[in-house]
Amino acid sequence: MKKLSVLSAVMSACAVFAAAPAAAQGAFPQREVTIVVPFNPGGASDMTARIIAKGMEAELGKPVVVVNKAGGSGGVGMSQVARSAPDGYTLSYIPVELVMHKALKLSDLEPSSFEFIGQTTMVPSAVTVPADAPFNTINDLIKYAKANPGKVRVGNSGAGSIWHIAASALEGNQKVTFNHIPFEGAAPAVTALMGKHIEAVTVNAGEVKAGVDAGKLKILAIMTKERDPAFPKVPTLIESGINLEFVGWGAFGAPKGTPKAVLDVLGAALKKAASSDEFKQFITSRGMVVKYRNPEECKEFVNNQYVFFNDLLSKMELGK
Amino acid sequence: MESLMGLLSGFAVAMTWQNLLYCLIGVTVGQLVGVLPxxxxxxxxxxxxxxxYGMQPVSAIIMLAGIYYGGMYGGTITSVLINTPGEAASVITCLDGHEMAKQGRAGVALGVAALGSFVGGIASILGLVLIGPPLADFALRFGPTEMFSLMLFGLTMVVGLMGASIVRGLVAMFIGLSLSIIGMDPISGVLRYTFNQPFLINGLDLVTIAMGLFGLSEIFLGMENLAAVGKPEKLTSLLPNRDELKSTTGAVLRGTGLGFLIGLIPGTNSAIPALLSYSMEKKLSKTPGKFGKGAIEGVAGPETANNSYCGGAMIPLLTLxxxxxxxxxxxxxxxxxxxxxxGPILFTQNPTFVWGVIASMFVGNAMLLIMNLPLAGLWAKIALVPAKLLYPIVLIISIIGAxxxxxDLWDVGVMLVFGVIGYIMKKIDIPMAPIVLTYVLGTMMEKALLQSVKMNNGSLVGLIESPISLTMIILAAVVLSGSVYAEIKHKKSAIAGEID
Known part of the structure; x- marks a missing residue:
């Protein structure tokens, strides 16, 4: 008897599930959505995507699964998404690296490979030096670099990485010559800075937070337009009279050709997820900034970034 | 004294039932992921x-740290039993650990590994408590220049791993170094040997290579004649025999020191102390010929070193x-x-947290020992499973692991290719150890050297200007000339013996 009632419960549940989509005329989503993160687990990108996935899951009512597909500076994962069916079930976390791939000859990816669902974060770069360095402002450092071309060794997170380009942008803007030292990621660069093997780093603010709090490092300037809420006392480059804005960012996208109706559903879910307190708290704790841009604004922003980076990269000697 | 008081208060935190539970969860998960390739x-x-996210910070870190050092225990198991490393730190354990399993001594290998891991783990945490902070400041002096010289010194150890034939050893070294070049050039960003494959841009993965070279090639070789696959008749006890006891103790102590010191140096990884410990044990051994044929020191040393490394590596994190x-x-x-x-502020601002985490590492290592000693006997029984049953299972585990x-299926393909390469190498008798060592060191050396040269504006002078680096280079020269001298002397006496 009991068995029978369980069975009938299951059957009626099935009936409900079968009926629901029919009623909603096949409303998206019917099944789980996958977000591909093109980097290894544990990094800022991965964590961003996981918290967003959790928020989107609550909105969409279907599981949102995060899969890591690292390799090729994000190229492996992003290319896979760009090639997959444009049905909204396979999405990609899109890092700033997307707009650099073509110029660096890493892949054929470009902004037009994707439909954008929205931008969620900005990753500010912080010009950081050892706490006992003889520079107290960014202008001190630039002055020293001007007097001593090639003497200032600036650590970055890898050849052609976003923070390498950040230092190059500053270099080009101020007509100075740095000696760029690439490391495998931002953390080793920060370690080398603490050991005073190099003079400065231009990596993301979150990476230097521990060193700053420990009194070993100091930030001279933040490269974003507005001050970083995590370091409210640190001036921006623009405030210091250097007309340069440079920022890493994170967005989400679907393959080219995804229907507008599906994108709208995803866009609404992403907006909700990006405005949750949990997301804001996490992003701030990792030294990043919450910056939501809707699909149209995001597309425009990414296209502008594409032009900006291509221009910068064509002036640098990279990948040749 | 202050740190001992801190530690005692830390135990009060670590011993609450919630934190004991999180510690147990952490080390168990660590152990499991260590086992899975x-x-x-x-x-x-x-x-x-x-x-x-929603947990108490101290519980969260206790659990996450447990995964970290717990993984070092688990990796040994698959290395010994099926010649497939569970993680990078246990790659070298395959060489002698699996040979021991074939001789029915898997229990001894696992038992010694567990004991060594425990000694290494506990000793390095004691080091963290007693002498950590000043050492961490010293370790910061290791920049790219010093790193290169340290790796150069490590590379001279490879001479001891070459086996009977120098030529074959050099071939193996060459293969390892060539593999380490694949991927993006660390300085200029030029893509090398990537053949437009995005998968190759970041180079090859050590564990994937090792799973193929060691594990799969073993299966391919065994399948040629399944009936003849060496299977032990019975299992021996968990303890090394009396003759081995002394050399095992030595290997464990040396592994502890080596792992701890390398752990302090930023930019290293847990595969390095294991590889160097193996090379060092072979070099110091009175019977180097036994290595690769089931030498217990070849398991005890590396397995201790990788655990000791974990404790050492916590020092720069916690203190700086x-x-x-x-x-x-x-x-x-x-x-x-x-x-x-x-950082230093954490010790003064939040001492219960820091000492709670440190104390939990003692507790966690004890848990792992208690878990692993009885398990060693159970696991060892896998060595008795007939090859025709074991091989398909190992193959499936390896494919899932890769x-x-x-x-991505890409890594599965890489593993299969290296399985075939390993098979050929075993057929023509090329030693595996130099490939792994040169692959790991080659990648790091190239990067460190290029960084060093770039930091000195294109000059190699930094290598001699830095006192640490100079010392390492001199040591490397001493080891190398010593080996050459010993070799010549050996050859001469051999020739003289023939003339007599």
Whole structure:
């Protein structure tokens, strides 16, 4: 008897599930959505995507699964998404690296490979030096670099990485010559800075937070337009009279050709997820900034970034 | 004295039932991911961070740290039993560990590994408590220049691993170094040997290579004649015999020191102390011929060293807030997520937290020992499973493991190719150890050298100007000339013997 009632419960549940989509005329989503993160687990990108996935899951009512597909500076994962069916079930976390791939000859990816669902974060770069360095402002450092071309060794997170380009942008803007030292990621660069093997780093603010709090490092300037809420006392480059804005960012996208109706559903879910307190708290704790841009604004922003980076990269000697 | 008081208060934190439970969860997960090829402690720690969001910070870090050092225990098991390393730190254990299993001594190998891991783990945490902070400051002096010279010194150890034939040893070294070049040039960003494959841009994965070279090739070789596959008749006890006891103790002590020191140096990883310990044990051994044929020191040394490394690597993190290795960098992220910034301030601002985590590492290592000693006997029984049953299972585990490296069939393919390469190498008698050592060191050496040269504006002078670097280079020269001298003397006496 009991068995029978369980069975009938299951059957009626099935009936409900079968009926629901029919009623909603096949409303998206019917099944789980996958977000591909093109980097290894544990990094800022991965964590961003996981918290967003959790928020989107609550909105969409279907599981949102995060899969890591690292390799090729994000190229492996992003290319896979760009090639997959444009049905909204396979999405990609899109890092700033997307707009650099073509110029660096890493892949054929470009902004037009994707439909954008929205931008969620900005990753500010912080010009950081050892706490006992003889520079107290960014202008001190630039002055020293001007007097001593090639003497200032600036650590970055890898050849052609976003923070390498950040230092190059500053270099080009101020007509100075740095000696760029690439490391495998931002953390080793920060370690080398603490050991005073190099003079400065231009990596993301979150990476230097521990060193700053420990009194070993100091930030001279933040490269974003507005001050970083995590370091409210640190001036921006623009405030210091250097007309340069440079920022890493994170967005989400679907393959080219995804229907507008599906994108709208995803866009609404992403907006909700990006405005949750949990997301804001996490992003701030990792030294990043919450910056939501809707699909149209995001597309425009990414296209502008594409032009900006291509221009910068064509002036640098990279990948040749 | 102050630190001992701190430690005592830390035990009060670590021994609450919640924290004991989280510690147990952490070390068990660590142990499991260590066993599974593919997913290593780095990935597991990263994947579990989001789950700790609502937890007490101290419980969260206790659990995540447990995964980190627990992984070092687990990796041994598959290395010994099926010649497939569970994670990078246990790659070298395959060489002698699996040979021991074939002789029915898997229990001894696992027992010694567990004991060595425990000694290494506990000793390095004691080191962290007693002498950590001043050492961490010293370790910061290791920049790219010093790193290169240290690796150069490590590379001279490879001479001892070459086996009977120098030519074959050099071929193996050449293969290892060539493999290490694949991927993006660390300085200019030029893509080398990537053949337009995005998978190759970041180079090859050590565990994937090792799974093929060691594990698969063993299966291919065994399948030629399944009936003749060496299977032990019975299992011996868990303890080494009396003759081995002394050399095992020596290997464990040396492994402890070596792992601890390398752990302090930023930019290293847990595969390095294991590889160097193996090379060192072979070099110091009175019977180097036994290595590769089931030498117990070849298991005890590396397995101790990788655990001792874990404790050592916590020092730069806790005392200076320095992420010295990939897993530690993820732990640092977890600290920050929980609103704690590691560094000297943490000890004064939040001593119960820091000492709670440190004390939990003692507790966790004890848990792992208790878990592993009885398990060693159970696991060892796998060596008795007939090859025709074991091989398909190992194959499936390896394929799943390789797939999880980056959730892509690409790594499965790489593993299969290296399985074939390993098979050929075994057929023509090329030693495996130099490939692994040169692959690991080659990648790091190239990067460090290029960074050093770039930092000195294109000059090699930094290598001699830095006192640490100079010392390492002199040591390397001494070891190398010593080996050459010993070789010549050996040859001469051999020739003289023939004339007599």
């Amino acid at each position: 593919g997913i290593g402690p780095t990935t597991a720690t990263a994947l579990l961070i989001p789950l700790t 807030g320095i992420p010295s290795s990939p897993t530690i960098a993820i732990l640092l992220g977890a600290f920050i997520m929980h609103g704690l910034t590691p 797939y999880t490296v980056s959730n």
